[in-house]
Amino acid sequence: MDIAVIGAGSWGTTLANLLAKKKHKVTLWIYERDLAARIVTSRENDLYLPGFPLSPQLRFTADLEEAVRGRQLILLVPPSQVMRQVVSGISGWIGEETLLVSASKGIENDSLQTMAEVIGECLGSKNRKRLTFLSGPSFAREVAAEMPTAVVAASSDGQAAATTQEVFSTPYFRVYTNDDVMGVELGGALKNVIALAAGVSDGLGFGYNTRAALITRGLAEMNRMGLALGANPATFAGLAGMGDLVLTCTGDLSRNRTVGMELGRGRTLAEILAGMKMVAEGVKTTLSAYQLACRLGVDMPITEQMYRILYENKDPRQAVTDLMLRGLKAEAA
Ligand SMILES: NC(=O)C1=CN([C@@H]2O[C@H](COP(=O)(O)OP(=O)(O)OC[C@H]3O[C@@H](n4cnc5c(N)ncnc54)[C@H](O)[C@@H]3O)[C@@H](O)[C@H]2O)C=CC1
């Protein structure tokens, strides 16, 4: 297949390389022109995926039109807050039959829209049915190292999901189909908020009990948001829900959990972000998720405390105390 990958961060580069190794014809669009110039000769993404030689099949460009025009499949992997800008920029060059796959995880600020809603709005009626969302527990560096990984491809169109499954599956990357786009997207976006909280807990020096409580009660509030937005509760028990939540709340490779740990150790958000070139999607998604929960009247206490730590400079220790001292209730309530 003739494929464009939009976004050469760690995930875009990893997926582009996976597809190229499968002998697809892949063009990777790179936002940073200096990185684009280096990668052509070094064949390594020294900024976002150092240490992994890239397939000789992989082609690179810093020109968006060159990247997307005439492609059969376009994989979108920018940070979610720039998805609108990216898709608006390319929509005129996308063919009627082109399959679009998004692998970004987040909820847009201000509009409070999921990536499906943002991309759908940018495309109008065009390609709407041919949209798939790839999500699940998948640290880029582990996929790049060909460690066995399982993810889901979600689409309201069964054929689009099946084609995506076929295109991306390898012996080390197993793709399941799913028809619950809202559930899969919410799982991928909201787990980052809970991962920040799990990091805060670790940074404060709390242990496995606290982490297990955050994961389990975090899943409960993700489920409540899902119910309010029409997601299938079963999705939250799957790879894009529980699977990614456990990975991100426990894995040392998680950027979101790392940001949380630093907050728990007493550093400010501004200091932490100033030292990071990669994106920790949970920071901005916390704001969107908190506002969405308020708008929909969904009880999301961990998300709320994470919002207060990030956006109101609340002391993390006080946030934990406030979570623990809320009114006592039944587990299923
Ligand atoms: N890294 C991972 O293990 C995984 C990441 N994801 C998701 O993939 C998406 C992309 O994340 P990563 O590849 O990790 O990124 P990254 O954190 O490795 O790199 C940042 C990316 O943002 C791009 N960027 C920055 N400003 C931009 C702009 N104004 N316009 C266009 N691009 C811009 C950079 O070029 C770079 O590609 C995120 O939504 C993330 O949650 C999903 C699964 C795994």
Ligand SMILES: O=C(CO)COP(=O)(O)O
């Ligand atoms: O989404 C991910 C793994 O599935 C990556 O998580 P982080 O963005 O926290 O590194």
